[in-house]
Amino acid sequence: MEGSAPRRTRIQQEKRELILEAALEVFSTNGFRGSTIDQIAEAAGMSKPNLLYYFRRKEDIHETLMERLLQTWLAPLRELDDIGDPLTELRSYIRRKLEMARDFPRESRLFANEILQGAPRIMPLLEGELKTLVDEKAAVIKGWMRAGKIARTDPWHLIFSIWATTQHYADFDVQVRAVLGADRGGDGRFEDAARFLEQLFIDGLKPKS
Amino acid sequence: MEGSAPRRTRIQQEKRELILEAALEVFSTNGFRGSTIDQIAEAAGMSKPNLLYYFRRKEDIHETLMERLLQTWLAPLRELDDIGDPLTELRSYIRRKLEMARDFPRESRLFANEILQGAPRIMPLLEGELKTLVDEKAAVIKGWMRAGKIARTDPWHLIFSIWATTQHYADFDVQVRAVLGADRGGDGRFEDAARFLEQLFIDGLKPKS
DNA sequence: CTAACGTTTGTCCAATCGGTCAAAATTTGC
DNA sequence: GCAAATTTTGACCGATTGGACAAACGTTAG
Structure with missing residues (x-):
């Protein structure tokens, strides 16, 4: 073999x-x-x-790139584990994903391009390997909800929202920097984003009473 | 004139x-x-x-499309107003943005494509009109925070997170449907998303004590 | 009817595309 | 050092690209 x-x-x-x-x-x-x-x-x-x-062929390059990408890209989700404290576990998943957006923005954009165009080359992977992995982790999260460790909500959409918010800083980087301007759009933007996302996912927007 | x-x-x-x-x-x-x-x-x-x-020219078509798009695309944010209850106002902004992702996915993808490629054609708009609008609304949100109506956090990143989570359902629709599968990936996925996002943004994930 | 104007088409062009191929240059194994 | 294998190059090909253009067609106002 x-x-x-x-x-x-x-x-x-x-x-x-x-x-x-x-x-x-x-x-x-x-x-x-x-x-x-x-x-x-x-x-x-x-x-x-x-x-x-x-x-x-041109496609061979793209294919090779895509195969490698998917492995590293899903690594953080694979690490999401049932061992530690649920909120801590989610917090560090978000942090890892945000770090990937910061350190591997090209990989994120390559993936985004592929999905935007209907994922013609990796559809089977999405329906197979990716779906399996997400379903598996959704079950873990559901367990945390049943145990009362985190609020009850939809685990799949929770995962989507983590993907969306973190990858946004890679895929829409140009827009983020344009809106933040010269002063706040510098290197510190990822730390600001990390602080914000942690607060959003843990506490939401409701004022502390 | x-x-x-x-x-x-x-x-x-x-x-x-x-x-x-x-x-x-x-x-x-x-x-x-x-x-x-x-x-x-x-x-x-x-x-x-x-x-x-x-x-x-091919570019003329794209340019015309882009100009129209930006106007309709920013409409929901323009509507974000200081009048009603802050949490309700944010909730309905999120809802409107999600409806746009559902009803105008092609517009969302067109915009995403442009940004992904470095926004070569609309950079001035991002730094000008868009930044001005966002700064303005960020000031409104800051007012709500000072008044204790919502939790203190970064208004710019809050707006980014709303954009990211809602547009995700248009731009990454293929992936969302692939992961949710045949049963949960149907028309109901937008209602599920709406329910989830509302909970996320208002209450976060911390369990109700 | 007809002249003026607006619309549509077929044909053509130079540039660029992905990819081939044989020959030249280089590296490697012995 | 030398033959075999590997690597690099220049020239080339058919297909596709964005776009030009004049001729043909249709419409309409007087």
Whole structure:
């Protein structure tokens, strides 16, 4: 059971990595159809035919990128565990997701582009692996609700709202920075966001009585 | 001061509308660079040269679409007013935004596409009109906080979180439906979302003591 | 009817697209 | 050091792209 991954030389490993890095940059800002092989090749510092020696089709690059992405992207949710205190567990899930938006914004945008366009290339993954994982974690959250550890609400939509609020800082970064302006749109915006989200998810907006 | 809008015949008005409707469909799912004039022309039921008679460049269509979009898109926020009860006011803002995600998903995706790609065409609007409006409403919200009507937190990030959570149901609709599955991903998902978001924003997740 | 105007179409173009291919340059195993 | 294997390049291809243009068609006012 090892025949699936083709044997690769040192140069192939390095160059493929170089191409994937360049493609991440290009795909995440232009989308799949909006990106050209020439753009990626130039960003990777090589000629188009040379790039096509390592990836025979444009789609192969995108596919490889997408497979890797999904693994790292779902890691934080996989870590959501039944062990610690529920509110603490959720708080740190939110923090981890926000850190990913800060540290891997291109990956977030690549994913957003794919979903926006109807997820033509990863639909089976969404309905399969992703749904299974979310259902599993929703069950964990439901357990916390039954135990009275957190308020009763819809676990699936809770997960959606965490995804939405955190990824917003990667996908809509341009808008966030434009609205916050020069003074508040600097590096501190992620700490502000973290503080705000923690308060929102734990206490909501109702005034302390 | 009326010379800016060119005189138009009845046929021109109708056909331009037809083209914009078709272009909204095409642009919102493929992005600007990913869409072709032929696609739009076919969706509008006319030949490419005929379409180019009404809009001389592909960019003109996108620009017109974008200008209209922004006006309707910001309407709910404009309505956010200082008059009623703050919590009720925020609740109904969230509800209106969620209804827009349900009723105008293509507009939401068009906007998301533009922002994802760095907002090259509407950056001035974000820094100008949008920032001004948000700052204004943030001031209103700050007033509510000072009056003790809602919990003290960051008004800008509060607005971001409302945008993120509601638009998520338009922009990431495919993913939402895939994860919810056939039974829960039907028409009822927006009502479920509305109930969840209301609870989240008002009470948070802390269990009722 | 007809001239003027508005609309539609077929044809064409240069640029760009994803991708091929054979030859040249380089690296590697022995 | 040398032959085999790998890597890189330039030239090229058919398809598609955004757009131009003149000719044909339709409409309407006098």
